[in-house]
Amino acid sequence: MSNSTLPTKQRDHVEAPVLGGLGESVARPDGTLKVTGDFAYSSDLWADGMLWASTLRSPHPHARIKSINIAPALKINGVSAVLTHDDVPGSKLYGLEIVDQPVLAFDTIRFHGEAIAIVAADHPETAKRAAQAIVVEYEILEPVVDADYAISGNAPVIHDGGNITRHVPIIFGPQNLKADVVVKGEYEVGMQDQAPLGPESGLAIPADDGGIDLYLSTQWLHVDRGQLATVLGLPPEKVRLTLAGVGGAFGAREDMSMQAHIALLAMRTGKPVKIVYSREESFFGHVHRHPAKLRYEHGVTKEGKLVYVKANIVLDGGAYASSSPAVCANAACFAVGPYEVESATIDAYVAYTNNPPCGAMRGFGAVQTGFAYESQMDKIAETLGMDPIELRLKNAMVRDSLMPTGQPVDSAAPVAEILEKLRAMPLPPLTATTDGFDVIELPGGASNVTHGEGVRRGIGYAVGIKNIGFSEGFDDYSTAKVRLQIINGEPVVEVHTAAAEVGQGLVTLKGQIARTELGVQRVVVHVSDTQVGSAGSTSASRQSYVTGGAVMTACKAVRDEVLLYAMEKLGHLHPHLLHFRANYKMVNGEIRDGEGQLVSSLADLVKDRVFECTREYRHRPTTPIDPITGQGLPHAQFAFAGHRAVVDVDIETGMVKVIEMASVQDVGKALNPQAVEGQIEGGTAQGLGLAILEEIQVVNGKVKNPSFTDYLIPTVLDMPPVRSIILEYADEHAPYGLRGVGEAPTISSTPAVVSAIRQATGLALTRVPVRPEHITSTL
Amino acid sequence: MRLTCTVNGKVETVDDVWPGESLLYVLRERMGLPGAKNACEQGECGSCSVHLDGILVCACLVAAGQVEGAEIKTVEGLAGAKDLHPVQQAYLDAGAVQCGFCTPGLIVATVDLLEKNADPSDSEIREALAGNLCRCTGYSKILDAVRLAAVRLEGAGVE
Numbered sequence: 001m002s003n004s005t006l007p008t009k010q011r012d013h014v015e016a017p018v019l020g021g022l023g024e025s026v027a028r029p030d031g032t033l034k035v036t037g038d039f040a041y042s043s044d045l046w047a048d049g050m051l052w053a054s055t056l057r058s059p060h061p062h063a064r065i066k067s068i069n070i071a072p073a074l075k076i077n078g079v080s081a082v083l084t085h086d087d088v089p090g091s092k093l094y095g096l097e098i099v100d101q102p103v104l105a106f107d108t109i110r111f112h113g114e115a116i117a118i119v120a121a122d123h124p125e126t127a128k129r130a131a132q133a134i135v136v137e138y139e140i141l142e143p144v145v146d147a148d149y150a151i152s153g154n155a156p157v158i159h160d161g162g163n164i165t166r167h168v169p170i171i172f173g174p175q176n177l178k179a180d181v182v183v184k185g186e187y188e189v190g191m192q193d194q195a196p197l198g199p200e201s202g203l204a205i206p207a208d209d210g211g212i213d214l215y216l217s218t219q220w221l222h223v224d225r226g227q228l229a230t231v232l233g234l235p236p237e238k239v240r241l242t243l244a245g246v247g248g249a250f251g252a253r254e255d256m257s258m259q260a261h262i263a264l265l266a267m268r269t270g271k272p273v274k275i276v277y278s279r280e281e282s283f284f285g286h287v288h289r290h291p292a293k294l295r296y297e298h299g300v301t302k303e304g305k306l307v308y309v310k311a312n313i314v315l316d317g318g319a320y321a322s323s324s325p326a327v328c329a330n331a332a333c334f335a336v337g338p339y340e341v342e343s344a345t346i347d348a349y350v351a352y353t354n355n356p357p358c359g360a361m362r363g364f365g366a367v368q369t370g371f372a373y374e375s376q377m378d379k380i381a382e383t384l385g386m387d388p389i390e391l392r393l394k395n396a397m398v399r400d401s402l403m404p405t406g407q408p409v410d411s412a413a414p415v416a417e418i419l420e421k422l423r424a425m426p427l428p429p430l431t432a433t434t435d436g437f438d439v440i441e442l443p444g445g446a447s448n449v450t451h452g453e454g455v456r457r458g459i460g461y462a463v464g465i466k467n468i469g470f471s472e473g474f475d476d477y478s479t480a481k482v483r484l485q486i487i488n489g490e491p492v493v494e495v496h497t498a499a500a501e502v503g504q505g506l507v508t509l510k511g512q513i514a515r516t517e518l519g520v521q522r523v524v525v526h527v528s529d530t531q532v533g534s535a536g537s538t539s540a541s542r543q544s545y546v547t548g549g550a551v552m553t554a555c556k557a558v559r560d561e562v563l564l565y566a567m568e569k570l571g572h573l574h575p576h577l578l579h580f581r582a583n584y585k586m587v588n589g590e591i592r593d594g595e596g597q598l599v600s601s602l603a604d605l606v607k608d609r610v611f612e613c614t615r616e617y618r619h620r621p622t623t624p625i626d627p628i629t630g631q632g633l634p635h636a637q638f639a640f641a642g643h644r645a646v647v648d649v650d651i652e653t654g655m656v657k658v659i660e661m662a663s664v665q666d667v668g669k670a671l672n673p674q675a676v677e678g679q680i681e682g683g684t685a686q687g688l689g690l691a692i693l694e695e696i697q698v699v700n701g702k703v704k705n706p707s708f709t710d711y712l713i714p715t716v717l718d719m720p721p722v723r724s725i726i727l728e729y730a731d732e733h734a735p736y737g738l739r740g741v742g743e744a745p746t747i748s749s750t751p752a753v754v755s756a757i758r759q760a761t762g763l764a765l766t767r768v769p770v771r772p773e774h775i776t777s778t779l
Numbered sequence: 780m781r782l783t784c785t786v787n788g789k790v791e792t793v794d795d796v797w798p799g800e801s802l803l804y805v806l807r808e809r810m811g812l813p814g815a816k817n818a819c820e821q822g823e824c825g826s827c828s829v830h831l832d833g834i835l836v837c838a839c840l841v842a843a844g845q846v847e848g849a850e851i852k853t854v855e856g857l858a859g860a861k862d863l864h865p866v867q868q869a870y871l872d873a874g875a876v877q878c879g880f881c882t883p884g885l886i887v888a889t890v891d892l893l894e895k896n897a898d899p900s901d902s903e904i905r906e907a908l909a910g911n912l913c914r915c916t917g918y919s920k921i922l923d924a925v926r927l928a929a930v931r932l933e934g935a936g937v938e
């Protein structure tokens with residue numbers, strides 16, 4: 001650690017011991033702090049002499065910067081520094097997969113809201129005014145705003161190398177098959193925002209060794225560190241990051257936002273610098289879910305068996321690459337859905353445009369295709385006059401079915417069971433539309449727009465598939481340090497990882513694992529920081545699996561060392577320890593042999609020794625996909641979930657009220673059932689949001705609704721009860737049999753809601769979010 | 780300007796307040812009480828909910844100048860010396876806390892609701908909490924928490 005002191009409120013560990021082991025609905029160790037208001041988020045930190053930062057952003061989506069005059073800003077009382085690209089000591093560019101995004105814009109502006117200059121001042125308002133006082137002369141350029149046009153070959157080039165950020169083709173099975181029935185469809189997905197409630201924020205403190213300490217919200221400390229080190233021109237060990245409290249993420253914190261800005265300002269001023277984005281800046285400061293156009297053709301037999309799927313998918317990646325290449329691969333790999341098909345021909349493209357950059361959001365490419373393939377399944381069922389569930393059952397994947405990449409799904413794939421369980425769940429009663437109804441229960445709610453005359457009920461089903469963990473041969477690992485010692489006569493385990501807790505409950509799970517593996521009562525979870533090896537990102541539903549696996553492995557290593565020590569000390573009394581160490585257990589603070597006989601209490605054996613092990617854990621290797629055929633073994637694990645949506649639609653006003661969401665998901669093993677339900681319910685809500693509410697409106701490259709007034713996320717009035725069934729088919733390849741939980745429910749939720757609206761209205765509805773005018777204008 | 784008001788039963792005086800600062804800013808940045816959150820600062824999310832002279836308000840929409848002499852209660856003032864407030868405990872027990880950024884505001888709003896209506900129906904709960912956004916939970920467990928708190932408060936004879 002450097003010699004700088006912890007900022008006020010920042011904690012270095014969660015003190016509450018975690019009670020309860022694996023499989024129990026254990027309470028969060030940070031829960032008490034969160035309900036009392038004492039949990040320090042990255043926006044809640046202070047340090048002595050701290051300055052506030054503000055960003056100047058471009059009002060134009062595409063422009064040439066002719067000049068930047070910072071003098072008027074520097075003249076303002078209270079301003080300590082104003083920086084532009086000229087002040088970046090190291091690399092002026094950063095990026096997760098392709099290094100293409102300026103830390104501060106130079107020469108060219110490529111999207112509305114791109115950061116140009118940063119200010120540090122003694123008050124946030126002073127900083128804001130100073131940023132506005134900077135004079136930038138622009139030559140305004142025509143933005144490229146249509147992804148199809150961008151990749152047509154006729155558009156101006158946004159980055160050297162062309163506007164196709166990545167093209168992923170998949171050629172699977174015999175090509176050019178004929179089918180009895182051909183169903184074509186074109187679908188569109190709008191730009192969704194992660195909208196985590198906690199704004200981007202952090203505190204940077206310059207250290208005496210010339211390095212810097214940062215306390216902030218992120219999803220992956222080490223990848224931030226790597227990028228920061230190159231931008232700042234520092235060796236990585238001089239860039240130390242500590243995770244502050246994170247107010248949700250959902251992909252929005254995978255790319256850097258304010259990290260480099262506050263680090264640069266702190267290093268320039270020699271003072272701690274804090275930033276907290278406003279909600280408006282948050283909309284400009286992070287990447288979004290890729291908008292997509294998806295053109296599908298399904299060939300099916302008269303009996304409803306899929307023969308071939310052809311898909312052409314164009315994702316709008318916006319101005320910079322972010323994680324677009326990986327999103328594109330996911331869109332391609334999951335383009336068919338959880339179905340078996342003989343032949344697939346898929347082309348997925350992601351384009352550079354002058355729209356806001358898009359990258360990771362919960363579901364990561366599989367959401368866009370999920371809407372398209374499930375819409376197609378409904379359309380096929382309608383064309384064949386078949387029940388949509390029967391059609392899906394007929395084509396449902398099972399264990400060892402092949403993905404379009406040729407990869408077998410070599411673990412449970414209970415797609416049919418998910419559908420059958422959804423169908424069997426009781427339906428909610430019809431909303432009373434005569435006397436005695438509560439107007440709140442009808443579409444439009446308190447605005448009292450209907451008495452029920454035009455209200456139609458609809459029921460829709462959808463299933464989805466998503467990969468867990470990083471793919472395509474990426475070396476995906478996590479690290480855990482586990483320490484056992486005796487404190488006040490009691491064994492205490494400390495777990496230390498760099499994994500980002502963003503709300504999902506990994507902090508609880510780490511404690512549960514340690515408790516179960518080492519048989520102790522008290523577990524202290526160290527704050528996540530870069531003092532321990534990388535944990536990889538909190539994304540791809542991977543942390544329970546990979547960091548959970550690392551904690552498990554480190555705990556087992558500690559247990560082994562304790563038992564070796566017991567052998568050394570007590571071997572003469574317990575000769576079996578020598579050969580049957582594996583049979584010995586650590587439970588309730590004691591070591592017991594295979595027969596359950598007490599060997600020693602941990603306190604008596606360990607005394608003042610400290611047992612500490614650091615271990616890495618990797619999921620099984622994956623492979624790249626072939627660049628021409630898309631064949632390979634790109635994924636480590638697959639997750640399946642399904643939804644049934646019940647909606648009431650007022651066909652006169654176009655208002656939709658979702659009455660109930662039912663969900664069935666296979667989670668392998670529910671290590672914390674309450675937390676699993678929370679993920680399913682939250683993911684369902686985000687899917688519902690995409691179905692009927694959420695879209696960043698971008699008109700000619702300009703964002704029109706960067707606020708919670710105009711970008712609507714579901715409120716408690718929009719979100720119905722969620723009824724969920726959790727299946728537990730252990731994955732033999734994963735720690736404890738678990739299957740990542742976070743993303744799968746986001747995928748099937750959207751198409752289920754739209755399917756229900758279709759059933760209620762008879763409309764085709766090929767675009768999400770579905771807006772009231774899509775319903776009224778066509779009726 | 781100088782500002783004096785009572786926060787969680789304690790008289791607080793702060794100096795150098797800009798008239799343009801919000802109550803939320805003063806609480807968070809000048810009084811060291813960051814429990815009320817700042818998810819939008821536009822009155823749209825409820826994360827900054829506090830009681831101002833007994834009335835539930837969004838602290839981000841109240842100008843600092845308006846609270847001279849006022850009595851303010853924030854989430855930090857709810858728990859007793861030993862025990863959490865029953866609403867706080869219910870949020871924990873129901874699993875209604877994920878990232879927790881919405882939690883302080885929701886807890887203050889729930890306390891307000893249950894003070895006015897000890898046995899709210901589901902629609903009344905939804906109506907009362909409609910101004911509090913949560914991005915993580917999908918609200919199911921928040922509703923569970925409110926129902927649980929209502930039952931426990933009734934049982935304890937607290938109205």
Ligand code: FES
Nearest residue numbers: 820822824825839
């Ligand atoms: S911060 Fe006050 S309502 Fe959102």
Ligand code: FES
Nearest residue numbers: 878879913914915
């Ligand atoms: S728990 Fe994260 S916003 Fe509600």
